[in-house]
Amino acid sequence: MRTPAEHGSGPLSQIAGAVFRYTVLGLCLVVTCAPTLVVIVLLGQGSSTVPFQVLALLPVAPALSAGLWAVRGWQQDADASAFLLFVRGCRRNVGDVLRWWVPTLAVGGVLGANVALADVVPGAELVRGLSIVVAVLLPLWSGQMLIVTTFFAFRTRDAARIAAAELFSSWRVTLAHVSLLVVAVGVVRLGTEALLLFCAWAFVALLEVSSRPTVRDVRVRFTVRA
Template identity: 55%
Template sequence: MTDPTDPVGTGPLSQIAQAVYHHMALGVWLVLGCAPTLVMLTLLAPSPLAVPFFVLAQLPVAPVLSAGLHAVRAWRGEPEEGPFALLWRGLRANTWDVLRWWIPTVLVATVLAVNVWASGTVPGAELLRPVAAAAAALLVLWAGHMLVITTFFSFRTRDAARVGAAMLVVQWRVTLVYISLLVVALGITAFGSDVILALSAWALVSVLEAVSRPVVVDVTARFTRPCDGRRTATTTRPPAR
C-alpha cells in the first residue's frame, strides 16, 4: 500500500508503470533511430559485394545506443524527467564523441568483414580468415567498452581508446558478459531477423548499462580525480559526465 503522505509516484505500482513506460520509450527510440539501418539491411542481398554496405549501414547505431545508455542511467537520478527528453539529451551530448571513434571502427570492420566473407574467392586468402575473424571479434568488444566510456565520460578520443583497450583486460568479467550479449544478438539475428533484434534492443541496452557499472566505477577511480567537488579527468579534457 502507498503511504498517503508520500509524494505521488512512490508506490510499487507507480514504480512498475514508470519502468514499463521508460522501457517502451527506449524501445521506440531504438527502433526509430536504427530504422535507416534496418531498411538498408532489408534491401541488401546476401553476397560478398553487399558486405561493405552491410557494415557501413551500422553508422547510426552507436549514437542511438549511446543515447539509450545515457537515458537508462539518468532515469535513476531523474525519475520525474520525461524519457524522450533524456534520450534526446544523451543524443545531443554524446553523438560527436561517439562518431569520432565509431566511424573509423566501422571502416576497419568493413575491411575485416570483406576479408572474412570474400577470402574464399582469392587463392591463399583463406589463411587470413581466422585472423580477420578474431580481430573483428576483438574490435566489437573494444567498441562495447568505448560506447560506455564515451557515453559517461568526456575523454579525448585517443585517451578513450587507450582506456577502452585497458578495460578489455582489467574488467575481463564485464568483457565476458559483452561476449554473451554479442552471442545473444547474433543468435536473435540468425534464428529470427534484424527487425526482431531491433524490437528487443531495449532489453540489451538495459542489461548493457547494468553490467557496465563496474567499468564506470573503475574508470572513475583510475582516470579521474576530484576537483572542487567534481570529478575531472587526469589525462583527458574535463569534465567527466
C-alpha cells in the same frame, strides 16, 4: 513529457513508470536504428554486401549511447522525461561516439570483406585468420569504448587506450558483452533483424547494468576528483 512515476510512489506507480520509460526508450531506438534495418534488408544476403552491411550500422552506436545515457539519467531522477534524456544523450555524445565509430566501421568493413571473400580473392586466405581474430576483438573493444565515451569526456585517443585497458582489467564486463553479442546473434539467426531492433531496449538496459563496474573503475583510475 512526464512519466507516470510522478503521480505516486507505490509499487504500481513504479511499475507503470518503468514500463512507460522503457516503452519510450524502445520507440526511440527503433526510430534511430530503422535506417540500418532498411539498408540491411534491401542489400540482402551475399558476400559482396558484407562491407555495406557493416557500414549501415552507422546510427547504432550513437543510438545505444543515447539509450545508456537515458537509462542512467532516470535512475538518478525517476521523474525525468525518458524522451528528453534520450535526446540529450544524442546531443551530448554523438560527436564523441562517431569519432571512433566511423573508423571502427571502416575497419570492420575491410575485415568482413577479407573473411567473406577469402575463397574467391587470390591471396585473401593468407589474412583470413588474422581478420577473424581482429573481427572478434573489435566489437568487444567497441563495447568498452561505448561505455567510456558515453559517461566520460576523454579525448578520443585517450578513450581508446582506456577502453583497451578495460577490455582485460574489467574482464567480467567483457564476458557480459560477449554474452549479449551471442544472444543478439541468436535472436537474428532464430528470428529476424527486426526482432532484434524491437528488443534493443532490453539489450541497452542489460548493457547499462553489466557495465557499471567499468564506469566505477574508470572513474577511480582515470579521473581526478575536485
